[in-house]
Amino acid sequence: MKTPIVATFSIAAHDPRNGDLGVAVASKFLSVGSVVPWAQAGAGAVATQAMANISYGPRGLALLAAGQPADAALAALLADDADREHRQAGLVDARGHAAAHTGAACMDWAGHVVGAGFAAQGNILAGPHVVDAIVAAFGAAEGELADRLLAALAAGDAAGGDRRGRQSAALYVARAGGSYGGLLDRYIDLRVDDHPAPVGELGRLLRLHRFYLTPPRPEELLPIDAALAGEIQALLARAGYYTGPVGGGYDDATHAALERYGGVENLEERLISRSAIDPQVLAYMREKIG
DSSP, X not given: OOOOOBOEEEEEEEOTTTOOEEEEEEXXXXXXXXXXXXXXXXXXXXXXXXXXXXXHHHHHHHHHHTTOOHHHHHHHXXXXXXXXXXXXXXXXXXXXXXXXXXXXXXXXXXXXXXXXXXXXXXXXXXXXXXXXXXXXXHHHOOSXXXXXXXXXXXXXXXXXXXXXXXXXXXXXXXXXXXXXXXXXSEEXXXXXXXXSSHHHHHHHHHHHHHHHHSOOOGGGOEEXXXXXXXXXXXXXXXXXXXXXXXXXXXXXXXXXXXXXXXXXXXXXXXXXXXXXXXXXXXXXXXXXXX
């Protein structure tokens, strides 16, 4: 059985400020996020594509976790692969060293650019300007690694991307303790498997992720004074979560009602204080209930 070609453009990168490691990818290929992106906190990130050897993901991360730099890990993956000239891969390690490979048999246009903390690559692209646009946008973007990766992906898409069209996109970022509940490193794992505008849809999902799964910073919270307590009680009463007096101050019954409401609405990651409320939660309640 012939291995399908994962024609795609991607970027694997490292953020030296906090150690985030991740991959963003888009392609005219169903569910590209199930094939290309791999990342592990403290180890590195791997993008494997073209006639993709999916084992490059877990094997590459194991080599990086063992202390191999990106170029050595990539060389080890290629060394025992008889189809290496059909493969394309980009790796970055936890120190920000990057390496990439574009096999001579990859379909035009195919190529890569490696820089400090990133490897950008693609095959069956509209041209080399696609990878150039990815690199330029990544370097100019601000914010967390996830935001910079998405900006790079959007730039590649705008530059023509996969010359066959659009179908799927994915964003994966690993951060130690970054998962829901803080038990794993799966900080962001978003996939658009089949969509006419997958990169734009990926951006929408990242905005939702920021709201539902990213805790607010303590300095962003609003102290709950008497007036705000009364408003919260009135909103919760209207939604059926609170039956006590309105205007009696923010007490244990009000807080318990807010936590019940937050649990149902999946807002628990934003309810981090007993005496203050996230303004985004308050805005959500005002819009949905009020």
